[in-house]
Amino acid sequence: MAQFPKLAVFDLDYTLWPFWVDTHVDPPFHKSSDGTIRDRRGQTILLYPEVPEVLERLQIAKVPVAAASRTGEIEGANQLLKLFDLARHFVHREIYPGSKVTHFERLQQKTGVPFSQMIFFDDERRNISDVSQLGVTCIHVQNGMTLQTLTEGLEAFAKTQAGH
Ligand SMILES: [Mg+2]
Numbered sequence: 001m002a003q004f005p006k007l008a009v010f011d012l013d014y015t016l017w018p019f020w021v022d023t024h025v026d027p028p029f030h031k032s033s034d035g036t037i038r039d040r041r042g043q044t045i046l047l048y049p050e051v052p053e054v055l056e057r058l059q060i061a062k063v064p065v066a067a068a069s070r071t072g073e074i075e076g077a078n079q080l081l082k083l084f085d086l087a088r089h090f091v092h093r094e095i096y097p098g099s100k101v102t103h104f105e106r107l108q109q110k111t112g113v114p115f116s117q118m119i120f121f122d123d124e125r126r127n128i129s130d131v132s133q134l135g136v137t138c139i140h141v142q143n144g145m146t147l148q149t150l151t152e153g154l155e156a157f158a159k160t161q162a163g164h
Pocket of ligand 1: 011122123124
């Protein structure tokens, strides 16, 4: 049986959604009468399409999920997680600027999960590089989070556990 991580951590911008929440869109956000999520100017806001199913799969596998984002638009990011009905998936949200080493040290303290039992998905090389040094299995996301990237990540994690 494949061994799952004890915590899966996701970046937000360009990992769950295709924009920088502090730059390309205009908070606050709202759900319009047609059910779409829009920003203050009425611009439609979308997730990468497979994100809800990625999070459902992890829930079925009983892998807790957390967010680690460096955005300064903390309120807007949390609002989007709520409006897209994703907030219920995230046991912890570390959202503030600075090196993601801080985000992960706090996640480690809050969950008690060792870095070696975490997996991290992010689109930025510098974050992958910083967090890899902690011993977290890091997966570089290209063109947004997909089910295939999840599968590849879980396989990469299982390989790190071989022989343990
Ligand atoms: Mg990003």
